[in-house]
Structure formats: C-alpha cells, structure tokens
Amino acid sequence: SQQGEEDPQALSIQEGENATMNCSYKTSINNLQWYRQNSGRGLVHLILIRSNEREKHSGRLRVTLDTSKKSSSLLITASRAADTASYFCATDSGGTASKLTFGTGTRLQVTL
Amino acid sequence: GAGVSQSPRYKVAKRGQDVALRCDPISGHVSLFWYQQALGQGPEFLTYFQNEAQLDKSGLPSDRFFAERPEGSVSTLKIQRTQQEDSAVYLCASSLRLAGGKSYGYTFGSGTRLTVV
Numbered sequence: 001s002q003q004g005e006e007d008p009q010a011l012s013i014q015e016g017e018n019a020t021m022n023c024s025y026k027t028s029i030n031n032l033q034w035y036r037q038n039s040g041r042g043l044v045h046l047i048l049i050r051s052n053e054r055e056k057h058s059g060r061l062r063v064t065l066d067t068s069k070k071s072s073s074l075l076i077t078a079s080r081a082a083d084t085a086s087y088f089c090a091t092d093s094g095g096t097a098s099k100l101t102f103g104t105g106t107r108l109q110v111t112l
Numbered sequence: 113g114a115g116v117s118q119s120p121r122y123k124v125a126k127r128g129q130d131v132a133l134r135c136d137p138i139s140g141h142v143s144l145f146w147y148q149q150a151l152g153q154g155p156e157f158l159t160y161f162q163n164e165a166q167l168d169k170s171g172l173p174s175d176r177f178f179a180e181r182p183e184g185s186v187s188t189l190k191i192q193r194t195q196q197e198d199s200a201v202y203l204c205a206s207s208l209r210l211a212g213g214k215s216y217g218y219t220f221g222s223g224t225r226l227t228v229v
Contacts, residue, residue, distance in 0.1 A: 033217055042116075043205075047217075099157045100145075102155050103154055
C-alpha cells in the first residue's frame, strides 16, 4: 500500500518558474527520499533527507522535512523543460529491509 | 556495470504463461529490491535480498510470485500462471545499504513492462 499522498497530483508551470511538491506520510521514518521518473523509465534518486534533518539542498533542489507534521516538500527552482517528469517521495522506516514506501507521485509539466 | 540492468525491457505474456524477469544490480551492492508499479501509481515493494538471503518477501502478492538471487548478484523474479492483474512495470533496485547501516539512495533499473493478454 502507498505510504501517503502527494499534492498536487499534477502541476503545470512555465520554464523559469519554481515548482513545489508536497508529500505526507503516515508512520515514523528513518529518512525520506525523492525520486524522479521520466515516462516509461526507471526512477532516479534525487535527494535523501534524514529524520534529524530539517532542510537539504542539492543544486536547484531544496527539500524540507517536518517530522511533527509527517510532511516533506520538494522545491525545484528555475525549472527547465527537462524537469518534466513524475516526482515521488519515498519513506524508509528502517529495519532489516529498509524498504521504501512510495507516495502516489506528482506529474510535473514544464512548458517553454 | 554502471547501473542496474533489467531484461527483458518489455514482455507480453498470454494469461497462464510463466515469465522470468532478470535484474543485474550494481557490482558490490549487497541490497537488492523488487518493486511493482501499476499504471499511474507509485512503486510498491515486493521483496528484498541481502546478498543471497531473501530477508523480506512480505510484498509478494501471491504464491505465484517467486524471487531468487542464488549467488548474491543477479536476481530473477518469476511469475507463474500469469493473470491480467499482474500487468505492471517491475522495477529492480540495488543499494549499498546494509541492515542497520548508513542509508543510501537506491539505484533503479529501467524496469520490465509486463503485459498479460
């Protein structure tokens, strides 16, 4: 079953604008990860934020984590057409398998 | 290799046919995962291997699904007597992470798209 929800389900912006996606989850976590998936392709790991971190940056990406609200956000600044993809948050609750539980995803469309 | 390799890329199976999906993880990655992704959904966990040991198979939807990793590298996901509801993309991922160790992101393969007709 999916861990939580992402919103919006779909987002359409123009190149150069910022895109913000939100993720909520249900259980305590070890870390939270964001992935990008282009149509018909595998997932690409973008960034990992640990449960004791509140904010993390990587290039044009900024991730925040609020464990008290069980939520995270992904901000993509100065978006490009190549950022068009589906974005998924995934939680790692630790344990033996450290399996990821994915959200439902946000489809981002960046137009010229 | 440089990434996680999955084959075949596409598979069409007649209902009732058995299929085998292959995953070549990144060399040195002891952790290997299989996920199932239905159209328009996020991936869902199927099973996990640490080296050759299958430590978690709680996500396998039925006893028709079987996975193995006999030598701790290549893994095969087998589906017996395929049904239409098995149609999905099957993703393999590998990770450096060991149980109780530091967390790393996963590297996913491009997946196998299975269509059961």
